[in-house]
Amino acid sequence: xxxxxxxxxxxxxxxxxxxxxxxxxxxxxxxxxxxxxxxxxxxxxxxxxxxxxxxxxxxxxxxxxxxxxxxxxxxxxxxxxxxxxxxxxxxxxxxxxxxxxxxxxxxxxxxxxxxxxxxxxxxxxxxxxxxxxxxxxxxxxxxxxxxxxxxxxxxxxxxxxxxxxxxxxxxxxxxxxxxxxxxxxxxxxxxxxxxxxxxxxxxxxxxxxxxxxxxxxxxxxxxxxxxxxxxxxxxxxxxxxxxxxxxxxxxxxxxxxxxxxxxxxxxxxxxxxxxxxxxxxxxxxxxxxxxxxxxxxxxxxxxxxx
Numbered sequence: 001x002x003x004x005x006x007x008x009x010x011x012x013x014x015x016x017x018x019x020x021x022x023x024x025x026x027x028x029x030x031x032x033x034x035x036x037x038x039x040x041x042x043x044x045x046x047x048x049x050x051x052x053x054x055x056x057x058x059x060x061x062x063x064x065x066x067x068x069x070x071x072x073x074x075x076x077x078x079x080x081x082x083x084x085x086x087x088x089x090x091x092x093x094x095x096x097x098x099x100x101x102x103x104x105x106x107x108x109x110x111x112x113x114x115x116x117x118x119x120x121x122x123x124x125x126x127x128x129x130x131x132x133x134x135x136x137x138x139x140x141x142x143x144x145x146x147x148x149x150x151x152x153x154x155x156x157x158x159x160x161x162x163x164x165x166x167x168x169x170x171x172x173x174x175x176x177x178x179x180x181x182x183x184x185x186x187x188x189x190x191x192x193x194x195x196x197x198x199x200x201x202x203x204x205x206x207x208x209x210x211x212x213x214x215x216x217x218x219x220x221x222x223x224x225x226x227x228x229x230x231x232x233x234x235x236x237x238x239x240x241x242x243x244x245x246x247x248x249x250x251x252x253x254x255x256x257x258x259x260x261x262x263x264x265x266x267x268x269x270x271x272x273x274x275x276x277x278x279x280x281x282x283x284x285x286x287x288x289x290x291x292x293x294x295x296x297x298x299x300x301x302x303x304x305x306x
Contacts (some may be wrong), residue, residue, distance in 0.1 A: 003306070004099030005286050006061045010050030013287045013294070016064075024103045026076030031106050033088060035070040037122030037280075038097045039301045040289055041154065047095075058095075065097030065304075068104065069112060069121035079106045087112040089121035090261060098286060100306040110262045113269040120268055120275035123154070123301040126252055128264045128275075130236060131158035133255030135166065137234040137248045138210040142167030145204050147223070150215035151187065152178035154301045155236065158264075159212050160187045161273045168210075171203050178299050181276065197225060213237060220247055276300030 001020040009015055026032045044064050046052045069089035072082050082088060090109035096102050112121045134155070140146055146163045150156040151172030163170045164186050172187040173196065179189035188203045190196065200208065209232060211223035216237030223233045224245060233247035242249040267273040278298035281289040283306040293302050 002100040003283060004096070004101075005064055005283070007048055007064070008061050010048065010053065010058070012049065013290050015048065016287050016290065018284050018286060021099070024101055026074055026079075026103055028077040029079060029106055030076040030103050031072055031079055031082055031088070031109060032074040032076075033068060033070040033102050033104055033109070034073045035068050035097065035100060035102055035122075035306045037069045037118040037303050037305055038065050038099075038102075039067045039119075039123040039126070039154070039303050040065070040098070040286075040293055041067070041126045042293065043126070045290055045294060063094070063096040063098065065095065065099070066091045066093070067122050067125045068092060068097040068102050069118050069124075070102070073101065076106075081106055082109065082111075087114075089116075089124060089265070090258065091125040091256070098283065098304055100283070107258060110258050110265065113265055115269045116265060117277075118305075119277045119280060119301075119303045121265070122303055123275050123277070124261060124264055124268070125256075127154035127301060128158055129255035129257075129260050130155045130252040131162055131255075132260050132264060133250045133252065134159055134212045134214075134234045134236065135162045137250035137254065138212065138232045140166045140168050140210055144168040144209040145171070145206060146210045146212065147171045147173065147200055147204075147208055147226070148187075148212045148214065149173045149192070149219045150213075150237075151182060151189075152297075152299050153214055155214045156212075157181075157276050157300050158273060159214065161185055162267075163212070165267070165272060169204075171200055171208075173200075173215075175297055177297070181299055185274070197222060200226060216241075220245060223247075278302050280305055282306075
């Protein structure tokens with residue numbers, strides 16, 4: 001029987017388990033994918049803990065995971081866009097991607113270019129679509145100076161590259177161990193913490209035009225302090241501040257489309273965007289993967305390989 005990650009109650013990492021499940025059967029418009037890689041995300045940890053129970057409640061037993069990349073195993077009725085054996089990547093909205101076999105809507109999948117690793121493809125949906133939506137929301141363009149908080153995280157590493165590709169000067173807030181990676185991608189690294197406003201002003205040398213907040217914890221207020229207009233601030237981590245100050249909160253839902261994934265895949269395939277992989281774990285070590293995620297300070301994405 002295929003295996004999948006499940007949890008039966010809200011809680012810490014210890015509620016996660018890998019169990020045998022019935023083989024999924026694709027319905028009309030669906031594709032059954034044998035997963036080669038699936039990434040984990042901070043939002044999934046918050047859902048599992050119950051921190052987002054009011055916003056996104058779980059039905060138990062619950063699976064988890066959205067990102068997936070793998071090989072088409074079986075097609076449901078009416079699916080003509082893919083054939084058995086095709087390499088694909090995309091997402092499921094059913095919290096089910098952390099598994100060996102996953103059902104996905106055919107409309108949520110795109111073909112994986114041969115030049116993209118399974119790990120990168122399995123990391124693109126949540127982080128990539130979110131970063132794409134954020135950069136688009138604040139209209140990043142040639143000559144802009146853009147600040148990205150959490151610049152070394154899964155979303156941040158992609159956002160800084162998309163902003164650079166759009167012609168902006170990019171300042172990335174991150175811990176010092178990740179400064180070399182940011183600098184190697186043309187980003188001006190700045191350490192977060194006390195005095196960060198002055199360090200940003202010094203690095204910018206002029207006005208800051210836009211601010212992408214992937215972390216929360218007062219960065220919306222910092223952006224306003226730096227003189228950034230509310231319509232050019234986007235946060236995916238502080239919705240309360242978003243509502244209070246009228247800044248944008250475009251995230252994954254705003255970028256979730258096969259067209260966006262295809263565009264991102266093209267950028268990765270051409271070497272214009274890198275998806276840094278912090279670590280790869282087998283499915284049965286899912287607890288260890290989340291332990292690393294919750295420890296923080298990883299560069300890029302953590303991936304499960306069923």
